[in-house]
Amino acid sequence: MKREAGALAAWTSLAWLALCASACGTEITVKNSVPSATLENVRWVTESGTVYTPSDQHLLPGQESKPVTIPEPDQDATGHLEFELLVEGRKVALKTDNVFRSVLGESTAFEVWPKTAARNPLASSATSGDPQPANP
């Protein structure tokens, strides 16, 4: 009887946690803090390879995307941002060296700054460097 009650309590706790996580909602947004440049086709690619894309595909300087809800497997995940940097009719595809982490049950803004480390996979040399914290 005691054992059954314990199991029930454990299940209840798990269900409560899951409910809380989904109710609070883990979300991410992407903010463009690069003056004079537009970010296009922004996506957050987690270390496991899942891609999350905000509905706004065109972020002007200072603009923040609409939130993207992150489902359970990636609610505390890390990943890199990939986007196209557009300046005066010319653009280049970039991937950040910086690692961006979603926080369970919170809305986290991933901010791209001028100092954000980013490379083009085709143009950069073999050296990739250590991961750096996001939003330096």
Add this chain to the structure above:
Amino acid sequence: MRCGAWFAALAVAAGMIGCGSEDSTTANDVVQSVDGRSAVDTLIGVFVVKGKSSDPLVDASYVDYRQISRVKLQVDGEPWGTFSFDGGELAAAGSQDGWVLHSTRSEALLVATLGTEGERTDDPLDSVEEWVALLHKHLAPGGHVALVEDVVLKKTDGTFVTAQPRLLVPFTIAQGDRSALLGDVVVEIDPAGGAR
């Protein structure tokens, strides 16, 4: 689930693109024009170094193209880059004071593409602001002036001398051009007196 598999396939495809990188791809190669606007990023010219003689009766002599090591350019008063020539090794036999001279022109091809300087010095563009600067840096149709700021020459004994010709080369870019022709760039130096 199906969506997850699709995203995973996308990520694998992205990874494959990343693995396909080549050393020869410059930062400028990966820049695209989205509206067909002219964006010249490459200057092409024929580079000749001519020996200057104080004696007008002496025929002009030309420094062997393999002795031209690198050249530093400005365009419209802004740095364009430093560009290396890879002319190969040159035997010292027959040289005069470290110079191999010819009575006919000895020409080197100059291809000066924005973005190559950083990569040659193992300093690739690695921040958003550096990429923004590269995207800003292109030449619009119209008249421009290149300045040959420095020319570094390699003598046959392995030492380098730097000439500072301050040579101005006007050129024009037409609508739709992707490169600009500088034509003949003839730099005069005094081999007897060393480079200026």
